[in-house]
Amino acid sequence: MKLPELPDLPVRGFLDRIVETLAERDTAVLVAPPGTGKTTLVPLALAAGTSGRVLVAEPRRLAARAAAGRMAALLGESVGETVGYSVRGDRRVGKRTLVEVVTSGLLVRRLQGDPELAGVDVVVLDECHERHLDADLLLALLLDARAGLRPDLRVLATSATVAAERLSDLLGGNDAAPVIQVHGRTYPVDTTYVPVLPRERVEAQVARATRQALAGTEGDVLVFLPGAAEIRRTTALLDNIDGVDVVPLHGRLSAAAQDTALRPGSRRRVVLSTAVAESSLTVPGVRAVVDSGLARVPRIDRGRGLSGLATVRVSAAVAEQRAGRAGREAPGRVWRCWPEYEHGTLSAYPVPEIRTADLTRLALELACWGTADGQGLAWWDAPPSGGLAAGREVLRALGAVNEDGAVTDRGRRIATVGLHPRLARALLDAAAEVGAHAAAEVVAILDDDTLISGADLGAGLRVLRRDRPARWRQEVERLARSVESSNRSNGSGGSDGPDDPAFVVALAYPERLARQRGPGSTSYLMVGGTAVTLPPGSGTGDARWLAVGVATRDPGRSDGMIRLAAAADEQLARRAASNLLTTVDEVDWVDGDVVVRRVERLGAILLSEKPIRDPDPELLSAAVHRGFREVGPDVLHWNSGAISLRQRLAFLHHALGAPWPPVDDESLLAAADRWLGPELATARRRADLERVDAGQALRRLLPWPGAARMDELAPERLEVPSGSHPRVDYSTESPILAVKVQEVLGWTDTPRLADGRVPIVLHLLSPARRPVAVTADLASFWRTGWPQVRADLRGRYPKHAWPQDPTTVPAHRGTARNARRD
Structure with a gap:
């Protein structure tokens, strides 16, 4: 084939260079700005030097058709002669076709059916920089095919940007592919x-x-x-x-x-x-x-x-x-x-x-290729594991892959339709109920919701059937033929049942079946658990149930907005989403009580409920446990003794560690069975828990035989030199003893707890029980702090002892009637 003569062509030299480079290395990257001919002239130059076909992969159908038309015009021919194209639903290719422009998605399907790409000599991956999902997948599969079945297949990747290093590494494997850069003529x-x-x-x-x-x-x-x-x-x-x-x-x-x-x-x-x-x-x-x-x-x-x-x-x-x-x-x-x-x-x-995109279709193509997780393929960017796993879950629900992720016969049928797997499933399954043509009509709208205006799918479908626009009519015919072909190859038939667009939508998106939240409400709850709202003037009427085809969420909103839906009913929902129906006995803690009921749900939607007798004791116990975790230990009856015991245990755990247990809320909840098991086994509501003696239950956590020393390690009261036994306060990290200063006269060192590890913080009080000093070092206080305290208080309380040397006066309660005055 001879290239057309273009007198103003500035790129003739680089065309020869590309042809020579691919002949030597089989792979190359071309970086060229728009307008330099990389989409139209390069494929023609490659076709002129090869006996096989040149496939040009474009990310969009419009671009594929336009590129083929431009190349044919350069040759003075019609599309379908030397240059042709293949896009979904439209193919113009003849016996003499040397250059075929295809969409990336269609070439993925062709590669799945013929991994050797028989008769193809060169594949041009155009506009790789746009990073479309199908294009990234096609690149990975092509490289895998080259590595195994077609090492002679030549691949040229083109880009309008200079981000070509990664492409070069991918195409070249161990030896980076050459990068050819072209600087076209540009204007300011x-x-x-x-x-x-x-x-x-x-x-x-x-x-x-x-x-x-x-x-x-x-x-x-x-x-x-x-x-x-x-x-x-x-x-x-x-x-x-x-x-x-x-x-x-x-x-x-x-x-x-x-x-x-x-x-x-x-x-x-x-x-x-x-x-x-x-x-x-x-x-x-x-x-x-x-x-x-x-x-x-x-x-x-x-x-x-x-x-x-x-x-x-x-x-x-x-x-x-x-x-x-x-x-x-x-x-x-x-x-x-x-x-x-x-x-x-x-x-x-x-x-x-x-x-960022839905990877369900990618997951199906990978399963068809024989690598469910995409491992072993050379990716520009590997698919996120979470998104790929979510896609495989959808495919398992559709029956397209088995539990191991391997594609099933049904999955291969779904893949050949050339739609998102959800839509392909709806088309194939609905055809058996409503007929291939009726199913195709609805699926064509779901695939292109710009065909109708408004949210009411039923009304939009009636308009399309009346006006029969060419774009919709041609796609419906293509899809109907696809179903019929699939049925013939699968040995199954179809039938023409009642027209039911909502059923077709529900087969594609069973988790989007939605029930009205209340009479007259525009708010609906979908089976998947998401709240959605009907826009004003949607035209669906006051439908109790909807089959939602399209819903979006605007920034700043927690719920979704319904963009396309069809009126449905509960019977349809049960039939279309039967695998999401569950009937279970629920024993749960609800608003402070154990509720025992048998419920039927469709996903997140409660269909029916009724009370049941004699529930499973284990379910009852589990419900009470959940309730206790919800309300926390504070729901129990905590008297002063229980509070004191908990504080002392907390102190010992902090000071000594094991075997003294932690008693914070989180730890008590985690160990509820150890210390609260009998009470939880018999409780049925919040009031039962409120009557539980927390102190008695808490004693089950005491470590034995170490518990015998508890009063020694953390005494509830401590004897002071005056003979009094004031209570020790364990509510703070360091234990506090509040005592009148006259009652500790003669004490030279601060008492210590927990085998002498923790000094008590003394809150020394005046005769009127007002704090006059706080110290954890009594000896230092007597030397440095006492003179100021003594000077401040001896005039106010002359009947009490205020010795210069507090270590020489015996401690006493009351006034200094029997104490030596100085």
Whole structure:
């Protein structure tokens, strides 16, 4: 095949270099900015020098179709001759096709069916820097196939960024693959920042910036928005601009509508695009770019069982790529819808999807490949173990893998459908109940919820059946054929039952079946335990049950918002989610009492309950134990003696350690069976626990025979020189003895407890029992502190003894009537 002659082609030299490099090394990395021909010219150059087919893997269907169309146009041919494409539901390939552009996901499926890729000589992995989940998986599987079955398969990875070192290491194995860098012709791009106004929605901000771009430049304006909904709202705001056509561009449009956006128009255009136009597509005529600074990426909230698309700020690399679209053909300008000072806070590169997305489909592909956990594969970023384990759990529930993680025959059928495993399961299983066509109608909507407006799936389905839009109709036909083909190969049939869209939704998402929390309420509880809310004007009526197809959670909200649902009932819920039905005898502690009942649940939803007699004694005991842990030891009856015993034990544990036990709340709860076992065995409610003598129970923790020395090691009362026996206070870390100073006259050293290890802290009191000194070193106090105390108090209490040398006067109670005065 001869390459087309392009007089302004600046890249002819690097094409020869790529062909030569792949011939020598089999793998290489090409780093080239947009507009240099890496998506269109490189595959043609490779095809010209090989007898086998060149496969070009693109991350998006739109990009695959556009790339094939551009290459065919360069050759002066129609798509399907030398250059063809294959995307889900659409294939244009002929016998003479040398270059085939496929989506990454479709090539994964082809590789699963034919790991040798018979007849393929080169695989080009385009736009690797975008880090889509399917693209990362495809790279890992291709490298594994090269290592075993196809060492001669040549692989070229292309990227628009310079982050190529990791790719080079992966492709080259022990010897890094060569990196070819191309610096294409670029034009300067001026940047203007457009901060948001107070209370201004993103669509209004973007529309304002777009009007500035139209006034400040010539040519077309390419506008980047996060999704189709924002494109629709911005289109409405830009309506009726004289001499300007507003054209949408996103992956959910029909092929004809997409082609319209990718062709020059007869008038000036504003092209409102999602991220599809960032790198692998060329939108001709663009001189200005308006960047919302937002992108929509897959995210999963595993804790709430919600997954979908989240709107995030773009990375600095993406912002730079978007701006570069204005300088592809001439000097341009970019309007960025954020303050200039925020630009430095953008992350360097986008987060790889494999780190944040739902990995259920990835887990199924790995199981089909024969490595459930992905070990042994060379990953750019290995899938997170938690996300992969969650995906395998879903697959086990669907019957797609067995307990060991190996794929089942059912799992292989699910994989061949080319949908998320949940949707594939719903399609296959619902076809047997409602018919292949009816099941396909609902699944097509679940896979692309932009097909209908509003949250009522039933109403939206009726509109689609009336209007029969081509995009939906073609996908329904494809899915129906897929089911019928799978049934034929599996030897099973289908039937046309009653139309029941809620049943199809429930088969895909049984944990999203939801019951209304109260009559007239817009709040629902899903089987998975997450609370969700119906938006105003949802159109589903006052449905008691819903089968929720799409639910999202906005930042700052604990519950989810229902975006798509169908009215259901309890009978449908029981049938669709029968594996989540449980009937158990529950003996539990509820609001201070043991409640004994037999309950039927559908996941987190309580369906029915009734009291039962003669419950299992072990369940009763366990419930009381849970109740005690809930209310804590303070619920028991603690008189002064029990409190004192606990404090003394705590002191001995702190001072001496074992065998004296800890008696803090946590330790007492952990050892409840040892010291409170008999009482817990007979208790049935909080009142029973409140009557328990804590002191009597606590004595079961005393260590024997060491307990015989307890009064010696930690006496409850201590004899002082006057003959009194004041109580020792163990409520603080150091024991305290509060005593009148006259009663300790003659004591020269502070008494010590716990075999002499811990000195008592003396709180010395006046005759009126007011503290006059605190000391743990009595000898030092007599020398240094006593003179000041004596001077302060002897005039106030003249009838009491205040000797100069307190060690020479006998201790006494009361006044100094019988003591020697000085």
